[in-house]
Amino acid sequence: MVRPGAVAVAARWLQSAFQGKVLYAVKANPSPWVIRELLAQGVSAFDVASIPEIEAVRAQAPHAELAFMHPIKAPEAIARAYFDHGVRTFALDSEDELAKILAATGGARDLNLMVRLAVEAGGAAYALSGKFGVQAMDAPALLLAARRATQDLMGVSFHVGSQCMRPSAYQAAMAQASRALVRAGVLADVVDVGGGFPSVYPGMSPPDLAEYVGAIERGFAEMMVHETTELWCEPGRALVAESTSLLTRVELRRGDSLYINDGAYGSLFDAAHAKWPFPVKLLRAEGPSEAPLRGFQLYGPTCDSIDVMPGPFRLPDDVRQGDHVEIGMLGAYGVAMATRFNGFGELETVEVEDGPMASMYGLAPRSIPTARPDANVVRFSRAKGRRRRKR
Numbered sequence: 001m002v003r004p005g006a007v008a009v010a011a012r013w014l015q016s017a018f019q020g021k022v023l024y025a026v027k028a029n030p031s032p033w034v035i036r037e038l039l040a041q042g043v044s045a046f047d048v049a050s051i052p053e054i055e056a057v058r059a060q061a062p063h064a065e066l067a068f069m070h071p072i073k074a075p076e077a078i079a080r081a082y083f084d085h086g087v088r089t090f091a092l093d094s095e096d097e098l099a100k101i102l103a104a105t106g107g108a109r110d111l112n113l114m115v116r117l118a119v120e121a122g123g124a125a126y127a128l129s130g131k132f133g134v135q136a137m138d139a140p141a142l143l144l145a146a147r148r149a150t151q152d153l154m155g156v157s158f159h160v161g162s163q164c165m166r167p168s169a170y171q172a173a174m175a176q177a178s179r180a181l182v183r184a185g186v187l188a189d190v191v192d193v194g195g196g197f198p199s200v201y202p203g204m205s206p207p208d209l210a211e212y213v214g215a216i217e218r219g220f221a222e223m224m225v226h227e228t229t230e231l232w233c234e235p236g237r238a239l240v241a242e243s244t245s246l247l248t249r250v251e252l253r254r255g256d257s258l259y260i261n262d263g264a265y266g267s268l269f270d271a272a273h274a275k276w277p278f279p280v281k282l283l284r285a286e287g288p289s290e291a292p293l294r295g296f297q298l299y300g301p302t303c304d305s306i307d308v309m310p311g312p313f314r315l316p317d318d319v320r321q322g323d324h325v326e327i328g329m330l331g332a333y334g335v336a337m338a339t340r341f342n343g344f345g346e347l348e349t350v351e352v353e354d355g356p357m358a359s360m361y362g363l364a365p366r367s368i369p370t371a372r373p374d375a376n377v378v379r380f381s382r383a384k385g386r387r388r389r390k391r
Ligand SMILES: Cc1ncc(COP(=O)(O)O)c(C=O)c1O
Pocket: 025, 027, 028, 047, 069, 070, 128, 159, 161, 162, 163, 194, 195, 196, 197, 234, 235, 236, 237, 238, 332
């Protein structure tokens, strides 16, 4: 169930609050309706990581600015991006990748080269530090090499980790970027603070997004940059998380386990593999249930036993086969992750007009209670309370 209006509100907020260029990280949700809505709201730059992502944007926006921000790319993908799709901005985190980009573009000089730095930022619920980014020790040499390789822009980028709960993480990362630039003796034309802006999930109520923007402004003011240095960000989650719910059906109940028709190989990848908490709501044709809430685990439809979402997901105690369960806040890294394993994964997309289950932009509350792992939540704790009072 998709809400283009929620994408529009997020896009408007970020573009007006962030003092620089907002690129959408397509990986979070490459659905055509998302790209269409962002374009309609004036987002005209996109962070892409593959040729299919480039094609998804180009299909709707032949002239959009594309930044190929994957630090390790196939030479063929670099060549197609440069020659067929007009991409000029490429990320790299090693001298080998720099050489690969130069070779694949025929020694092009009109490149914007973005050096991805490894930063120690902390505060992210989903760390992205281990895999990419040049370490502080090697960063100055790479920055210098990138600076020399292009006549156009040379920038620094980093990612503080996804769902970053601490605004100061950006300022800390920018200080590390600044130190690397000073040591290299070069000035950056672009400072790209990446993604990581949070959304709301059960038990995760982030600070106001204005605090993130403020921390980035302070971090930028403290950096050694020149007058015309551009500030970029590449949010994925914050632009789309609120926009989508998944409507699933209970195919069987066994105690506090519900077997539903989507799961770890579908749109619930994060719920299964990262044990990510998502909010749920029971939808029943005859109206809401009055039963108290308790915690359930969800099983997906495939035959694989890792197809389980431990939750716990708080649903009325009388949930039964045939009921529908809406799983909210799945606009980021939801449908984007789905496979067709075991023949499942067919989705119907329906536009809805209700609000999201929670919101960073005032569309709904900015917190969702946690379901504790000991939950049979409401009923169990009430009964315990009564017993205690008797004694
Ligand atoms: C290079 C890059 N930019 C931006 C993003 C978007 O991050 P988020 O969804 O946390 O905003 C990612 C996510 O993995 C990324 O790898």
